[in-house]
Amino acid sequence: MPDILLLSGSPSANSRSEAVLHHAAGLLPRQGFTTPFVSVRDLPPEDLVLTKFDSPQLKQIQAQVAQADGILISAPVYKASYPGVFKALLDLLDQDALTGKVILPMATGGTLAHLLAIDFAMKPVLSVMGATHILKGIYILSAQIQFDADGKLQLEAEIEERLQAGIQSLVEAVNS
Numbered sequence: 001m002p003d004i005l006l007l008s009g010s011p012s013a014n015s016r017s018e019a020v021l022h023h024a025a026g027l028l029p030r031q032g033f034t035t036p037f038v039s040v041r042d043l044p045p046e047d048l049v050l051t052k053f054d055s056p057q058l059k060q061i062q063a064q065v066a067q068a069d070g071i072l073i074s075a076p077v078y079k080a081s082y083p084g085v086f087k088a089l090l091d092l093l094d095q096d097a098l099t100g101k102v103i104l105p106m107a108t109g110g111t112l113a114h115l116l117a118i119d120f121a122m123k124p125v126l127s128v129m130g131a132t133h134i135l136k137g138i139y140i141l142s143a144q145i146q147f148d149a150d151g152k153l154q155l156e157a158e159i160e161e162r163l164q165a166g167i168q169s170l171v172e173a174v175n176s
């Protein structure tokens, strides 16, 4: 069964970009994929900051990345880019860790001014790590990410449509 890794780049405990990530994963065909989840928060902060290549948790993440056929990434925009801790995690992966993986990048940001953070900041790094099949990114404004009284994610129809289209492209690419 193909494996689509869910990769969260947010250091926040109550993360909107991570909520979107799980929601998007829920749009995958029910029986078709395994969907392991990895967050920058899975790695002890010291291992992340001090670039500990011998970290046991890192070994596990490296194995999960190696196993993946596709990767669904979601990260917040920080300073017109993605969080430094996410870059710290990418720095701990092998130089060619993303070779042969289909990648769907997503980002949430406070302003539309940083809409191109996916293309200008995230994609070049994914490319240098070997990714050659990076799908059109999905950018969502934080203000468009709402939760109801039960904590359930509420998204506008237009965002749902973009997520559906992105997930469909990911599924087609992984299965081709």
Ligand SMILES: Cc1cc2nc3c(=O)[nH]c(=O)nc-3n(C[C@H](O)[C@H](O)[C@H](O)COP(=O)(O)O)c2cc1C
Pocket: 010, 011, 012, 014, 015, 016, 017, 018, 075, 076, 077, 078, 079, 080, 081, 108, 109, 110, 111, 112, 113, 114, 141, 142
């Ligand atoms: C340190 C920091 C820097 C941020 N910088 C930007 C920015 O440059 N542009 C932007 O659109 N949003 C910026 N934001 C807002 C976040 O991108 C936005 O709230 C995002 O949805 C948070 O996602 P998260 O809950 O998954 O962390 C920043 C937020 C923080 C905490």
